[in-house]
Amino acid sequence: MARPSVAVERREQIVDATMTTIAEYGIRGATLDRIADTAGMSRGHVRHFVGNRDRLLLDTAVAVFADASGEPGSLLPAEVVDIDGAIDYLFGVPFLSPDRDNAVVLGLVELSRTTPEIANVLTVAYTATRMQLAQLVAQEHPDAAPDACVTVAYGVLTCALGSVFLGDFDADPARMTQSRAAAEALLATL
Numbered sequence: 001m002a003r004p005s006v007a008v009e010r011r012e013q014i015v016d017a018t019m020t021t022i023a024e025y026g027i028r029g030a031t032l033d034r035i036a037d038t039a040g041m042s043r044g045h046v047r048h049f050v051g052n053r054d055r056l057l058l059d060t061a062v063a064v065f066a067d068a069s070g071e072p073g074s075l076l077p078a079e080v081v082d083i084d085g086a087i088d089y090l091f092g093v094p095f096l097s098p099d100r101d102n103a104v105v106l107g108l109v110e111l112s113r114t115t116p117e118i119a120n121v122l123t124v125a126y127t128a129t130r131m132q133l134a135q136l137v138a139q140e141h142p143d144a145a146p147d148a149c150v151t152v153a154y155g156v157l158t159c160a161l162g163s164v165f166l167g168d169f170d171a172d173p174a175r176m177t178q179s180r181a182a183a184e185a186l187l188a189t190l
Helices: 007-025 032-039 045-048 051-065 083-090 100-112 115-138 146-167 174-188
Strands: none
Touching: 007 032, 007 045, 007 100, 032 045, 032 051, 032 083, 032 115, 045 051, 051 115, 051 146, 051 174, 083 115, 083 146, 083 174, 100 146, 146 174
């Protein structure tokens, strides 16, 4: 029996260390040296397993936004099958918490402004999410015009994302409730 390669395990370890480093130091502070320290390996080992910093950040973006196939996909978990489940997820504590994952996403959003490959990963993920939301809205409101479903889905997603981004500095306990109410008001227009 062949011995499994450690390359996949090391790459996952390095991507996880990258996420931790971005969350702690921001995207600009996520240097290869800091990532290597966090991963508990040398900078040379990091470069051996993942290449340069640009490649590592792209791999991290893909990992953050990956669906079950490993490709960038919808932000909604597979178990979300209706608009109520989507609203519960998008306006729930795990999605809205100012935690490591959201700090990484904010760092990748910042990086997407100057790195087209990262922008493409984010665009694919957010477009997939918006389109899935539009399908769930249409499922709930079959008589609604398709364009209206897409518009409402876009509004729901931007309410959720806006609340996530505000969560890093706005400690208002009503923020999550008000954001959800705004999304539900959009849904009620159909």
